[in-house]
Amino acid sequence: xxxxxxxxxxxEAMRLFGENGxxxxxxAQIEAAAGLTPGSGGLYRHFPSKEALLSTGIxxxxxxxxxxxxxxxxxxxxxxxxxxxxxxxxxxxRLDDERDVNRILVRDLASAPELLGFIRDAEIRTNHxxxxxxxxxxxxxxxxxxxxAAILIDAISHYWLLRDVFGGEHPLAVPQQRYLTTLVDMAAxxxxxxx
Amino acid sequence: xxxxxxxxxxxEAMRLFGENGxxxxxxAQIEAAAGLTPGSGGLYRHFPSKEALLSTGIxxxxxxxxxxxxxxxxxxxxxxxxxxxxxxxxxxxRLDDERDVNRILVRDLASAPELLGFIRDAEIRTNHxxxxxxxxxxxxxxxxxxxxAAILIDAISHYWLLRDVFGGEHPLAVPQQRYLTTLVDMAAxxxxxxx
DNA sequence: TCCATCAGTAAGTACTTACTTACGACGGTA
DNA sequence: TACCGTCGTAAGTAAGTACTTACTGATGGA
Numbered sequence: 001x002x003x004x005x006x007x008x009x010x011x012e013a014m015r016l017f018g019e020n021g022x023x024x025x026x027x028a029q030i031e032a033a034a035g036l037t038p039g040s041g042g043l044y045r046h047f048p049s050k051e052a053l054l055s056t057g058i059x060x061x062x063x064x065x066x067x068x069x070x071x072x073x074x075x076x077x078x079x080x081x082x083x084x085x086x087x088x089x090x091x092x093x094r095l096d097d098e099r100d101v102n103r104i105l106v107r108d109l110a111s112a113p114e115l116l117g118f119i120r121d122a123e124i125r126t127n128h129x130x131x132x133x134x135x136x137x138x139x140x141x142x143x144x145x146x147x148x149a150a151i152l153i154d155a156i157s158h159y160w161l162l163r164d165v166f167g168g169e170h171p172l173a174v175p176q177q178r179y180l181t182t183l184v185d186m187a188a189x190x191x192x193x194x195x
Numbered sequence: 196x197x198x199x200x201x202x203x204x205x206x207e208a209m210r211l212f213g214e215n216g217x218x219x220x221x222x223a224q225i226e227a228a229a230g231l232t233p234g235s236g237g238l239y240r241h242f243p244s245k246e247a248l249l250s251t252g253i254x255x256x257x258x259x260x261x262x263x264x265x266x267x268x269x270x271x272x273x274x275x276x277x278x279x280x281x282x283x284x285x286x287x288x289r290l291d292d293e294r295d296v297n298r299i300l301v302r303d304l305a306s307a308p309e310l311l312g313f314i315r316d317a318e319i320r321t322n323h324x325x326x327x328x329x330x331x332x333x334x335x336x337x338x339x340x341x342x343x344a345a346i347l348i349d350a351i352s353h354y355w356l357l358r359d360v361f362g363g364e365h366p367l368a369v370p371q372q373r374y375l376t377t378l379v380d381m382a383a384x385x386x387x388x389x390x
Numbered sequence: 391t392c393c394a395t396c397a398g399t400a401a402g403t404a405c406t407t408a409c410t411t412a413c414g415a416c417g418g419t420a
Numbered sequence: 421t422a423c424c425g426t427c428g429t430a431a432g433t434a435a436g437t438a439c440t441t442a443c444t445g446a447t448g449g450a
Contacts, residue, residue, distance in 0.1 A: 005397080021302070023218040027438060040399045041439060050438070107216070107302045110360050120366040128367050147377035150367045151350050158353035159345075165305050171315040172323050172345045182342035182385075189384040190377075200427080222408060235429045236409060245408070396447080406437065413430085420423080 006046045008034040014057045018100030022054060022108040054104070058115055061101050062122050069130040080138050080191060084184040087131065088156055092176070095160040106161065128153060139191035148187060155183055201241045203229040209252045213295030217249060217303040249299070253310055256296050257317050264325040275333050275386060279379040282326065283351055287371075290355040301356065323348060334386035343382060350378055 012033035016025040027050060028038035036042040047053040069087065095102055101119075109115050131149040139145065159179055163170045170179075207228035211220040222245060223233035231237040242248040264282065290297055296314075304310050326344040334340065354374055358365045365374075 021216065021218055023216060026436075028436085036397095037399060040401090041441090042398050044439070045397055106356065106360055110362070113362070116361055116366075120361065124366045144373060144377050146367070147369050147373045148381075150354075150365075150369045150374060151378050151381070153367075154353035154357070155346050155350040158349035158356070161301065161353070161356075162349070165301055166311055166315065167305070167308070170345075171311075171319045172341070172348075174342050174345045178339060178342045179345060182339050183346050186343070186346070186381040186385045190381045221406075223406085232429060235431085236411095237428050239409065240427055392450085394447105394449090397445095399442105399444080401441085401443100403440065404438100407435080408433105410433070411431085414428095416425105416427080418424090418426105420421100 005034065005036070009036075009043060009046055009053070010057045010060060013053050014061065014100045014104075017054065017057070017108070018103045022050075022104065054108075055115060058101060058104065059118065061098060062119065065098070067126075067130070069127075069134060080188045081184050083134070083138065084152075084187055085180060087134070088152070088180045088184060091127075091153070091156045092160055092180075095157065099164070102161070103164070135187075135191070143191055148190065152183065152187060156180075200229065200231070204231075204238060204241055204248070205252050205255060208248050209256065209295045209299075212249065212252070212303070213298045217245075217299065249303075250307075250310060253296060253299065254313065256293065257314065260293070262321075262325070264322075264329060275383045276379050278329070278333065279347075279382055280375060282329070283347070283375045283379060286322075286348070286351045287355055287375075290352065294359070297356070298359070330382075330386070338386055343385065347378065347382060351375075 009030060013025070013030045016029055016033060019025075020029075027041075027043055030053075031040065031043050032038040034043075043053070047056065069090075105119060109119070128146075128149050131152065132145045135143065135145040135149055139148075159170060159176075162172075204225060208220070208225045211224055211228060214220075215224075222236075222238055225248075226235065226238050227233040229238075238248070242251065264285075300314060304314075323341075323344050326347065327340045330338065330340040330344055334343075354365060354371075357367075
């Protein structure tokens with residue numbers, strides 16, 4: 001079965017791109033990691049170029065993932081703080097699960113407009129819209145849910161990113177629980193006020 | 196004078212590292228940009244290696260910069276929201292001014308522990324500590340100023356980073372003014388409550 | 391049994407990489 | 421004039437780059 005090799009190539013390529021960057025990963029490295037002979041162009045039986053491999057890897061990873069907020073409404077009788085804390089923890093989890101895609105996004109895609117557009121529409125705006133809907137259900141009509149949702153996403157994403165870049169610990173050394181609690185507290189205060 | 200050439204090398208190297216990444220920039224490119232003959236090893240009259248050049252560039256940029264919050268206390272009679280908004284705008288300005296260093300940090304330093312430590316101590320924690328001091332002066336003693344300062348820094352940094360990666364516009368398309376106003380509003384609400 | 395297709399390899403393409411060596415032009419000092 | 425260290429260049433090194441070409445063995449359908 002050839003699709004086994006193809007999938008191994010994609011998996012190992014995404015891991016290597018995430019660890020060493022796109023320019024820092026060679027075709028030979030990917031071949032070796034996928035069980036092919038490094039330097040033989042075996043990879044090109046499955047992909048026409050290094051760029052095409054990157055594009056395929058990113059699209060497959062993002063398309064094969066489920067909704068971040070599948071059905072948050074059933075537990076909407078819980079207090080706002082508890083709901084938001086759960087969402088924040090889910091977001092951090094998701095960032096961890098797609099570590100490689102997230103690293104590649106900030107490192108290597110600044111000059112790949114098609115991939116940027118795909119990620120923006122298929123992942124970033126989708127998650128944002130789901131959070132906006134949730135915030136509107138919990139807060140009053142005066143609330144700027146779009147801005148608040150963006151702030152929550154950005155704060156959590158950058159907390160994750162810095163922790164990742166600095167090898168496991170956020171450079172400001174604020175524990176995750178204190179960080180998330182304070183963030184959720186801020187949001188709840190704002191929402192309570194615009195009720 | 197040779198130090199002219201040396202400084203040109205550092206300047207152009209930091210620009211190219213920021214634009215194309217460390218692995219994506221060649222010694223020949225840097226030499227050409229600095230006015231040397233590309234491919235002649237003229238760069239090596241001034242730096243022993245590509246890594247040493249990167250290290251020197253980052254350290255010089257960070258050491259030669261002034262305080263982000265020089266003396267915010269004099270205008271402490273202004274309302275909290277106005278002070279925080281000014282600080283947020285200053286932060287965005289600083290991120291723009293040191294665009295190259297910021298890009299290099301998230302793209303290429305994950306496996307350069309000494310540089311990470313230097314940036315953390317000389318830049319990130321310094322700014323955080325200054326903001327913590329300001330927040331403590333404005334808010335009550337019950338406030339978790341360290342967590343709040345980290346959240347404000349992270350939100351603003353990620354807003355800047357995504358706007359940079361996506362070529363000028365934040366993928367969530369929230370205008371800067373609305374974003375900052377909402378962020379400052381959240382902080383002020385929390386601080387007012389813990390007064 | 392024949393035969394076409396597929397997946398992988400060996401070997402090589404032309405080119406780029408970081409870095410080195412030998413040398414000449416230069417300015418200051420003796 | 422003789423000398424010295426500095427700065428840049430020409431020309432190279434060995435290794436690595438993405439990708440190609442020609443081939444081999446296995447597979448599966450007619």
